Amino acid sequence: MMYDLSGRVAIITGAASGMGRASALLFTRAGAHVVVADLNTDGGEAVALEASQLGPRAVFQRTDVAEESDVEALVARAVDEFGRLDIMFNNAGIGGAVGPLEQIRVEDWDRTQAVCLRGVFLGIKHAAGPIRAAGGGSIISTASIAGIDGFPNLHAYCAAKAGVVNLTRSAALEFGRDRIRVNCIAPGGILTPIVYGAEANRSAVEDMLARGQPYPRAGQPEDIASAALFLASDAAQFVTGHTLVVDGGATAGAVALAPKPGANQPPPPRRFAGPSFEQNTP
Numbered sequence: 594m595m596y597d598l599s600g601r602v603a604i605i606t607g608a609a610s611g612m613g614r615a616s617a618l619l620f621t622r623a624g625a626h627v628v629v630a631d632l633n634t635d636g637g638e639a640v641a642l643e644a645s646q647l648g649p650r651a652v653f654q655r656t657d658v659a660e661e662s663d664v665e666a667l668v669a670r671a672v673d674e675f676g677r678l679d680i681m682f683n684n685a686g687i688g689g690a691v692g693p694l695e696q697i698r699v700e701d702w703d704r705t706q707a708v709c710l711r712g713v714f715l716g717i718k719h720a721a722g723p724i725r726a727a728g729g730g731s732i733i734s735t736a737s738i739a740g741i742d743g744f745p746n747l748h749a750y751c752a753a754k755a756g757v758v759n760l761t762r763s764a765a766l767e768f769g770r771d772r773i774r775v776n777c778i779a780p781g782g783i784l785t786p787i788v789y790g791a792e793a794n795r796s797a798v799e800d801m802l803a804r805g806q807p808y809p810r811a812g813q814p815e816d817i818a819s820a821a822l823f824l825a826s827d828a829a830q831f832v833t834g835h836t837l838v839v840d841g842g843a844t845a846g847a848v849a850l851a852p853k854p855g856a857n858q859p860p861p862p863r864r865f866a867g868p869s870f871e872q873n874t875p
């Protein structure tokens with residue numbers, strides 16, 4: 594195993610589904626004990642069971658990441674169960690308030706911030722002590738390319754995820770001396786239930802996502818899990834305060850002008866673009 598987590602203890606929030614689930618399975622295969630945390634009890638228990646069959650024992654703890662007492666209890670569970678904490682992956686999220694800005698209700702705005710941004714703050718706040726006591730470790734949060742670029746009708750989510758990006762930086766400054774690295778991942782469009790909703794929509798959404806960026810396939814939860822494994826492992830020991838973009842090139846540049854995957858457009862003919870005034874000289 595290239596990125597070994599043997600003997601490490603990790604908490605992963607939002608691990609009942611999608612990229613959190615993929616990360617729980619990968620971290621366990623890499624040798625870590627994992628505490629699977631989620632609001633979804635059935636899904637979380639199923640993932641903990643599945644993970645336990647792949648490597649060291651994993652357990653489920655029902656958690657609302659927006660509630661400070663739940664996050665405190667989650668961190669305490671990891672330490673009680675496995676004796677230490679090395680890795681905190683703040684990954685839980687919701688789409689939250691979607692739609693035109695003028696129609697957003699304040700309570701929907703607030704709940705979006707509470708889950709997507711306060712949840713990350715609480716995860717860092719309560720995990721830092723035990724990770725420090727373990728001699729250092731890694732805190733990872735899931736931001737989004739919507740925390741870097743604006744996206745229409747996703748105002749609350751864009752603001753929360755931009756908050757995650759910069760909270761990552763300020764926390765990295767504070768915790769570097771404790772050998773606690775703080776990074777985030779900014780996924781592009783990834784094929785998970787947050788995007789496709791009902792299982793029946795999955796394949797249509799996969800086709801749509803496959804055309805959403807230069808790399809010609811849909812992003813998969815395992816793409817994010819492997820980025821998280823890198824950041825969790827000693828391979829990333831000198832990486833902190835970083836936002837790791839995993840988006841198949843969606844934010845690489847002038848994507849609107851790039852060839853569309855599968856469109857089979859011929860490339861433009863070779864030419865040399867010299868000084869523009871020469872083009873107007875007969």
Ligand SMILES: NC(=O)c1ccc[n+]([C@@H]2O[C@H](COP(=O)([O-])OP(=O)(O)OC[C@H]3O[C@@H](n4cnc5c(N)ncnc54)[C@H](O)[C@@H]3O)[C@@H](O)[C@H]2O)c1
Nearest residue numbers: 607610611612631632657658685686737780782783785787
């Ligand atoms: N899928 C994408 O295209 C995409 C892109 C960028 C960022 N993200 C982010 O990735 C992260 C993971 O999402 P996903 O795509 O795997 O979606 P998902 O819906 O499959 O997984 C998210 C999990 O978070 C859990 N959750 C929601 N609110 C919670 C709360 N208050 N407390 C605890 N758990 C809670 C859900 O029950 C679910 O299991 C989220 O932070 C999301 O915003 C997703």
